[in-house]
Amino acid sequence: MRSAKDFFAPLAVGAPTPPRDIPWRPSRVIHFFDPSNEKMAAKLPGLIPRVDVLLGNLEDGVRADNKIAAREGLVKVAEGNDFGETQFWVRVNSIDSPWGLDDLLTLVPAIGAKLDVIMLPKVQGAEDIHYIDRLLAQLEAKAGLTRPILVHAILETARGVGNVEEICAASPRMQGLSLGPADLAADRRMKTTRVGGGHPGYLVRQDPNPDAPDAVRATFQQDPWHYTLARMVDACVAHGIMPYYGPFGDIADVTACEDQFRNAFLLGAVGAWSLHPVQIDIAKKVFSPEVKDVEWAKKVVDAMGDGTGAVMVNGTMQDDASVKQCRVILDLARRLAARDADLAAAYGLAGPAA
Ligand SMILES: CC(C)(COP(=O)(O)OP(=O)(O)OC[C@H]1O[C@@H](n2cnc3c(N)ncnc32)[C@H](O)[C@@H]1OP(=O)(O)O)[C@@H](O)C(=O)NCCC(=O)NCCSC(=O)C[C@](C)(O)C(=O)O
Ligand SMILES: [Mg+2]
Secondary structure (H helix, E strand, O other): OOOHHHOOOOOOOOOOOOOOOOOOOOOOEEEEEOOOOHHHHHOHHHHHHHOOEEEEEOOOOOOHHHHHHHHHHHHHHHHHOOOOOOEEEEEOOOOOOOOHHHHHHHHHHHHOOOOOEEEEOOOOOHHHHHHHHHHHHHHHHHHOOOOOOEEEEEEOOHHHHHOHHHHHHOOOOEEEEEEOHHHHHHHHOOOOOOOOOOOOOOEEEOOOEOOEOOOOOOEEEOOOOHHHHHHHHHHHHHOOOEEEOOOOOOOOOHHHHHHHHHHHHHHOOOEEEEOOHHHHHHHHHHOOOOHHHHHHHHHHHHHOOOOOOOEEEOOEEEOHHHHHHHHHHHHHHHHHHOOOHHHHHHHOOOOOOO
16 A cells, blocks of 8 residues: 555656645546547547547447547547547556557557546546546656646446445545446446446336225336445545536437436436536536526525524425535536536636626
8 A cells, every 4th residue: 555645746757746635627528439430530620629538539439440440540539629627538448458458558659748637438446547547646756747647537347336345445546436337237247238227127116005005106217326326425435536427328309318417417417427418508507507506506505694503495404414405506506507507607617707
């Protein structure tokens, strides 16, 4: 185990100092594209200003015979676009695959200065983060980078879920976690073949009515991802990093996608992935607080004065704890409003500096 005293020392001579805090930037939507797909790459100039995070995906979803084209395509995208306020991330291939090492050896020297975050799939434990932590420090030093690249882990194996705390704590570079529901379902031997979302068989049923034993009993679908997501949120918050819901594979079912994203938002996630342009606005809407909730939060914060004691607001008790809940909403609304004039107007909060 590393000493707490050198946790923030660079892991290679000449590498940038590891971050003490993960900077907050809007990340309601992480938009995935395949850099080997020219049609998708052609859409990027229009997509970049619409998304909080643009992510070039090199891993699953990219054909094996396109892996090198995708890596090279990502370099071209980085070189040929100005990302403005939008974050630029990559999902590299896993470190046990034939491509993971070359992804890192190519991308860090070529476009490391533009890459905000490297998303690492199939993380099993702290040892995977330690490996990439040292390797990135060596590559950053060699490339003369002055800003450390952050690391985001996908939780998509049973072992990864079991080690979630250690993964979050493994490096000051850790930026966040996403849920990988498809690989996780397979690894756990769950019997759903869907990419995220619910399942009609995963339900609870209303008790029988003794007066009408043959009456239809209502059923209520449950969320099979609730346990994992809640565990991720606790681990991330405990270590000062950010939890994200992952993908929702039923692109055509925009209603269920919105529901799944909202469940994650309510539980504490900061964003979700979009796999198709139709999911971008869903994520942005869901992960921005609703106007009525911002108005309520303002009202409670105003009524609570210095934030201590107990008062009644619209028939409900508010105290030191509930004002903190309201500040969570208001703080997020303020941060988003400061970057988005439309949200600022809707919330009645200060907008971007002119
Ligand atoms: C689902 C697919 C095949 C439907 O693609 P399509 O072309 O059949 O759809 P479409 O509706 O016909 O597309 C309309 C237009 O939008 C374009 N388009 C479509 N998608 C995008 C996009 N993302 N970004 C930019 N442009 C996009 C597409 O090229 C087309 O352009 P056109 O009008 O010029 O013909 C396609 O959207 C796609 O490949 N999306 C990304 C898939 C992906 O990244 N999968 C991996 C992430 S999920 C995962 O890995 C799991 C996890 C976490 O690991 C685990 O749970 O274990
Ligand atoms: Mg996966």
